[in-house]
Amino acid sequence: MTKTNVTRRQMLKTAAAASLATTGPWWLVRGSHAARAKKLVFWQLPNFTPLADQLQKEQVYEFAKSAGLKESEVEYATVANEGFAEKLAAALEAGNPPDVARLYESNVQFYAAQGHLLDVTDLVDKMRREPKGIFDSSLTAVRYNGRAYGVPLAVNPWPVHARIDLLEQHKLDYPKTWDEFIETCKKIQSPPRLFGFGMCLGLVEDTTDNVMNLLWCYGGKMVEADNKTVVMNSPENAAGVKVIEAMFRTHKIIPQGTIGWDNSGNNKAYQSRQAAFVMNPTSIYAYLNQSDPDLQKRTGLFPVPAGPKGTINLIDTWAFGAFKQNPYPELARGLISHFMQPANYDKIIQSTGGRWVPVYKRLFDSPFWKSKPEFKHFVSMAETGRPVSYAGSPTPAAGEVLNTHVIPKMIQRVLVDNWEPPRALEECHRRIEEVYARNLKL
Amino acid sequence: MPRTTSGTRRLFRWIGNGLLLVMLVWTLVPFYWMIATSLKADREIYGFEATLVPHHPTLAAYVRLFQQTPFLKYVRNSTIIAVSTTAVSLVFGCLGAYALARLRFRGRRLIARGLVFTYLVPPSLLFIPLFAMMSALSLVDTHQGLILAYLGFTVPFCTWLLMGYFRSVPLELEEAALVDGCTRLGALIRVVLPMSLPALAVVAFFSFTQAWNEFLYANVFVNSVEVRTITTGLTLFIVEDVFFWGPMMGAAFLSALPPLVVYLVFQRWVVKGLTLGAVKG
Numbered sequence: 001m002t003k004t005n006v007t008r009r010q011m012l013k014t015a016a017a018a019s020l021a022t023t024g025p026w027w028l029v030r031g032s033h034a035a036r037a038k039k040l041v042f043w044q045l046p047n048f049t050p051l052a053d054q055l056q057k058e059q060v061y062e063f064a065k066s067a068g069l070k071e072s073e074v075e076y077a078t079v080a081n082e083g084f085a086e087k088l089a090a091a092l093e094a095g096n097p098p099d100v101a102r103l104y105e106s107n108v109q110f111y112a113a114q115g116h117l118l119d120v121t122d123l124v125d126k127m128r129r130e131p132k133g134i135f136d137s138s139l140t141a142v143r144y145n146g147r148a149y150g151v152p153l154a155v156n157p158w159p160v161h162a163r164i165d166l167l168e169q170h171k172l173d174y175p176k177t178w179d180e181f182i183e184t185c186k187k188i189q190s191p192p193r194l195f196g197f198g199m200c201l202g203l204v205e206d207t208t209d210n211v212m213n214l215l216w217c218y219g220g221k222m223v224e225a226d227n228k229t230v231v232m233n234s235p236e237n238a239a240g241v242k243v244i245e246a247m248f249r250t251h252k253i254i255p256q257g258t259i260g261w262d263n264s265g266n267n268k269a270y271q272s273r274q275a276a277f278v279m280n281p282t283s284i285y286a287y288l289n290q291s292d293p294d295l296q297k298r299t300g301l302f303p304v305p306a307g308p309k310g311t312i313n314l315i316d317t318w319a320f321g322a323f324k325q326n327p328y329p330e331l332a333r334g335l336i337s338h339f340m341q342p343a344n345y346d347k348i349i350q351s352t353g354g355r356w357v358p359v360y361k362r363l364f365d366s367p368f369w370k371s372k373p374e375f376k377h378f379v380s381m382a383e384t385g386r387p388v389s390y391a392g393s394p395t396p397a398a399g400e401v402l403n404t405h406v407i408p409k410m411i412q413r414v415l416v417d418n419w420e421p422p423r424a425l426e427e428c429h430r431r432i433e434e435v436y437a438r439n440l441k442l
Numbered sequence: 443m444p445r446t447t448s449g450t451r452r453l454f455r456w457i458g459n460g461l462l463l464v465m466l467v468w469t470l471v472p473f474y475w476m477i478a479t480s481l482k483a484d485r486e487i488y489g490f491e492a493t494l495v496p497h498h499p500t501l502a503a504y505v506r507l508f509q510q511t512p513f514l515k516y517v518r519n520s521t522i523i524a525v526s527t528t529a530v531s532l533v534f535g536c537l538g539a540y541a542l543a544r545l546r547f548r549g550r551r552l553i554a555r556g557l558v559f560t561y562l563v564p565p566s567l568l569f570i571p572l573f574a575m576m577s578a579l580s581l582v583d584t585h586q587g588l589i590l591a592y593l594g595f596t597v598p599f600c601t602w603l604l605m606g607y608f609r610s611v612p613l614e615l616e617e618a619a620l621v622d623g624c625t626r627l628g629a630l631i632r633v634v635l636p637m638s639l640p641a642l643a644v645v646a647f648f649s650f651t652q653a654w655n656e657f658l659y660a661n662v663f664v665n666s667v668e669v670r671t672i673t674t675g676l677t678l679f680i681v682e683d684v685f686f687w688g689p690m691m692g693a694a695f696l697s698a699l700p701p702l703v704v705y706l707v708f709q710r711w712v713v714k715g716l717t718l719g720a721v722k723g
Binding site: 041043046047048050075077078079080081082083086087089090091093094095096193206263264267268271272273274280281283284286287291292 | 484485488489490510569570573574576577578582583657658661662665666667674677678680681682683684685
């Protein structure tokens with residue numbers, strides 16, 4: 001083997017070249033960011049109706065014009081839900097995020113905790129000063145350390161989608177309690193073509209939402225309001241889990257296949273008329289509006305039945321976030337302000353046909369929200385609804401619990417591995433504690 | 443009783459045909475399912491029983507696809523990007539492979555091995571630094587940016603595959619061309635490339651399908667409809683937890699056609715090239 005001597009100079013040259021090659025792109029990025037031309041960049045997640053998308057686009061250009069921007073200085077991008085996180089991560093790393101984007105629930109606190117979002121407390125305060133104000137429940141998601149880092153765009157309620165035609169056929173009313181719900185399901189279902197309850201039980205986010213919503217009605221919760229004390233392993237939660245187990249195993253009102261469902265499983269079950277009841281955001285209702293008006297006519301939207309601790313509804317919140325790294329924060333704030341002017345805002349919300357529930361209370365006075373009995377319960381849901389992280393707020397830790405499917409794993413321990421609920425809850429409790437402890441250290 | 447030779451052959455043929463049939467069904471059923479779903483009404487798609495043949499065929503999904511979405515723009519963009527990536531990959535791949543196969547210079551082996559390592563780095567590790575570079579060079583949301591990014595994985599593979607193939611071309615033929623007055627480039631174009639058509643077909647097909655099907659870079663580097671490709675356009679048929687299956691399946695079926703056509707055109711060379719590449723690489 002031959003031995004090669006490397007001189008100090010060669011070594012230094014090589015090291016300099018390697019340093020330049022590896023750090024060059026980052027220096028270039030810094031330069032490009034500083035030199036970014038005046039431009040308004042808006043990332044739009046698709047709405048349910050083309051009309052809502054169109055209105056939103058028009059409002060972006062309308063604002064840009066009023067701010068003295070040319071059309072070429074506006075970048076309106078429709079970004080799919082799939083791959084949104086990767087796209088935003090790359091844009092943030094490169095120092096080139098959008099000025100404004102629509103963010104889901106705990107993402108506001110996630111990005112706020114990392115220092116990426118502008119403080120928009122003044123914009124939210126302005127909204128609160130509107131006559132009748134806004135629903136306080138919509139603020140939980142956007143507040144971080146006492147300040148608002150997102151502007152709540154819409155309340156996203158999770159009503160029970162119910163087949164009222166089947167209830168009428170069996171001369172039944174919508175059940176008021178979970179016990180009645182089980183009996184109703186048993187009466188109207190005819191498996192395998194039609195099951196009573198399409199409860200999502202797969203290893204996905206919707207399962208956490210469905211399960212927690214039921215557990216609340218039995219007095220359970222995941223974490224205390226201090227966002228530190230995990231209370232998953234409680235007799236109340238165990239009681240709720242036993243009800244789910246009974247619905248699945250004893251009463252057989254939940255189809256066995258639900259343990260393999262993805263987030264669209266309950267949508268498909270309802271849309272294919274294979275489930276009489278499902279708990280889901282109104283995306284199903286909005287879909288039916290376009291694709292199956294007949295089924296929409298047979299559909300009612302109701303609060304969840306009551307447990308020993310009453311009726312508690314799940315809501316989540318979509319919000320607009322403005323990113324700090326953009327060089328023209330006033331444009332971003334101006335655009336959000338333009339969207340949230342009640343007149344502009346009302347047009348978009350109504351064009352979604354019930355998909356979005358307004359955050360401004362007074363907009364419910366509009367005839368639109370009185371036009372359909374399905375909308376009747378939206379106000380109370382928006383007033384009293386809770387985020388999935390209840391009694392805590394949608395912190396990054398809560399987001400991690402949701403995304404890592406800790407609660408779905410717990411329910412599958414019971415339904416698939418035949419664990420007793422307390423044992424499954426104990427394991428789940430431990431995992432959630434780990435997540436919260438880790439996030440508190442960050 | 444001992445089986446005759448022709449009997450054994452017949453048995454193997456039957457087994458072979460049976461396996462081929464299974465593979466054929468395995469390959470074609472997804473295509474059929476896409477077509478059938480795209481021709482069904484939503485009610486039928488979400489019906490209790492899955493129907494193999496649409497009961498009430500409708501072109502509604504295609505009408506929506508062409509009238510309410512910029513699908514044709516997605517097709518145009520995918521075509522521009524895939525064809526350009528293929529062409530540039532072929533040029534760079536040929537030149538690089540020829541240099542590595544024929545010329546003697548320091549670091550040749552290191553570069554050759556480096557090509558493989560470059561190819562092995564997953565895009566999920568590269569997309570953030572690449573986006574940073576694209577952003578710095580104002581190449582975000584441009585066809586050129588996406589083409590450059592795709593060259594990052596097509597050129598190493600093409601070069602590696604062609605390098606193995608070029609080595610199998612007899613050196614004497616090139617030497618004869620050089621003696622007759624050809625330059626190196628002339629020898630490559632007039633002698634080596636015509637003899638390497640199967641390998642060129644393989645790398646062209648590979649580059650085209652890779653660029654056509656790529657999702658991650660297309661999703662991260664592109665914002666506007668004017669540059670968006672089919673793969674990212676397809677995801678817009680998923681709105682939150684609702685899937686618009688009809689138009690999505692229609693778009694997926696139509697987007698599978700161009701690589702199929704490219705494959706059929708180059709089929710003869712592709713099969714030969716794949717076999718030879720495998721042996722000589």
